[in-house]
Amino acid sequence: MNQNLIKTFQERGYFNQCTDLDNLAKLLNNKKIKLYIGFDCTAPSLHVGSLVQIMCLRLFQNFGHTPIVLLGGGTTMVGDPSGKEESRKILTSVEIKKNTSGIKKVFNKFLNNKGNNKFIFLNNEKWLTKINYINFLRDYGKHFTINKMLTFDSVKLRLDREQSLSFLEFNYMILQAYDFLELNKKNECVLQIGGSDQWGNIVNGIELIRRVNGKESYGLTTPLITTSSGAKMGKTEKGAVWLDEKQTSPYEYWQFWRNVNDADVFKYLRLFTELPINKIAEFENDKSRNINDFKIILANEATKILHGEKASSNAEATSKKTFEDKSFGDDLPKIEIKKSEFHKGISFNELIIKINFAKSNGEFRRNISNKGYRINNEIVLDEKKIVTQDDFKGEKIIKISFGKKQHVLIEAI
Incomplete structure (x- = not known):
């Protein structure tokens, strides 16, 4: 069964590099193991950019192994230089703890917390904040050479570009290596998985x-996932696509997957759903169906994993109402504004910026001149328009649209 795990890992597009693939495959074939991925706590939640790693943990758990989610309460205080062009903003302890709490909620949705191989939460703050610096240097610093550390991409690329790299950041790879050692000693963890930019850090730990x-011990890395156009995956006009419904609603999450580029659909079906590989291959070879049919399947399956089947169905129904029936879907984002404000009148410009359909007056004017905005499916051409109670036409709600894909309901209360 575990031989199929490595095969599945590769077929689904998760595989980039392994420190010793043959021996790791033999180990997985003979016993259940513990593995880990680390997540620094730099934001209140995780976004789609972390989804490949989360799906890897989910896959290993489905094959009977025990995933360890290591939250970087300690390493976040330092900042990982990997893939960064400048130093990461230093967060306070209070900010890090708040972020840690938000990130933990994500994993409760993706991973199983019951049974023999329920996932384990750990926080490296527990041991990193107790390090005695002199003892740490004597015991572990002697195992690292500056010569080798300078060859790792996380350091080399910054120096090649003549961008500053603080001594604080330079220590990060030693701390991550120590994390793996700590998990190996205390939790019998033998595998670390990370993005391709983590290769040097993982090798140091081994x-x-x-x-x-x-x-x-072993290291396994995943490729950097980009769109077919080469852009970083998980960004939209409105910013990051979060794995937290308070920041990205189930409907917005569903829409993100529904609107991916045609060339990315089957790759994303492999990476971000649990549909069988042979079923996805059938889809790919089926020339009789419209690509939009498969985008809807992708949106339904990806949303189901994070938000559940009901939320996925509601999002699809809302999309159908909004785009096909030209009516209001129940799942559309909604903003409440007091009726009294509409009696006085609100400038359309102000309303558009309030709902984040433009970031400035200049952007608003460009969009309106390109016929980008609608109220209840009617194009707005007057940039000086005032939205009043008359626009509601006796109803409590109006729909503001930006282009074909972004919609917000405004409710007068």
């Missing part, structure tokens, strides 16, 4: 474990 404990 070497540290070998030198300190004399044990073998």
